[in-house]
Amino acid sequence: MDESWQPANDTERALLRAAQADDRVEFFRILTRAELYLPQHSGDTDASGQRFITMDLFGQPFLPVFTSVQTMAPRVAGVADAYTVTGYDELRERWPVADWKLAVNPGTPLDVYLPVEALQAAADGELTVPAGLEVLAEVAETTAGEEITAAVTDGDDGDLMAEFEAAMARAVPGPEPDTAELLLAAGESGDVAGYLDALLDAMVVLPTARPVDDPAQVVDLDFPWRPVGPPEAPMIEVFTTPERFQRAYPDGTPSLRATLVSLLTVWPQGHALAVDPDSPAGITLPPEQVQFLLLWPAADEDAAASGEDTADGWPR
Secondary structure (H helix, E strand, C coil), X not given: CXXXXXXXXXXXXXXXXXXXXXCHHHHHHHHHHCEEEEEECCCCCCHHHCCCCCEEECCEEXXXXXXXXXXXXXXXXXXXXXXXXXXXXXXXXXXXXXXXXXXXCCXXXXXXXXXXXXXXXXXXXXXXXXXXXXXXHHHHHHCCCCCCXXXXXCXXXXXXXXXXXXXXXXXXXXXXCCHHHHHHHHHHHCCHHHHHHHHHCCEEEEXXXXXXXXXXXXXXXXXXXXXXXXXXXXXXXXXXXXXXHHHHCXXXXXXXXXXXXXHHXXXXXXXXXXXXXXXXXXXXXXXXXXXXXXHCCCHHHXXXXXXXXXXXXXXX
């Protein structure tokens, strides 16, 4: 969560007051009346061919909306370059895919994750919506194995977090593409969409500060991330092949092999991402953009859309 976030308008100030007072009914009533900002691509001008930007968490698609442009912009930088203004009633009436869920202000102190119709029920006091971490743990449990393919150990049953860890550990790896070759080919051809699709499908090697026996430990608060760089600008490196990891860390540094998506969902705040820093096809992203790689459309969704996107401004 972004602890530097500040409310940008009266709606967000009212939401923050309601959250601090634990007045959840008022919190959701405000959302039912608020202007909501839906991130888009500037090329999506035809409503009949609109491409929605979704946020994939543990295999569950969420449609993100925000309560101000200021809150939205840094969280979708590099993913969306436009927006449309809507409201809850219109959003619910025109909800694009029944199985999607709604993410309001993801990555901020005002974030909520819920089915779109549940927002009205919460505003009416008929439903108590759990906290964001609890929702994501439930999603992880329900969709075990759909997105996270970190290898091999069975976890213990128990509370939600234990179930989440077990879901991660039970996932069975499938055939792996040659990510390094895909990234290089996409980089050489200038295929940004192809590059991001390959990156977000990748299994990566993550250097760690101590050995990690169970991949499910990535959710632990004391997980041994191994940042590099100065303390004021920490960076975490990942590698798309074991050979590249061994070239960078020839001294027997411990590591974890996991999907990049699974790491992004628990990425430590304030840390940049470096993918294959020894490669001409590598990429480095600043901290404010890392988590929102998850907003990149799935490959099949991206292929269904036409037109090119620009990276400048916020057209509507």
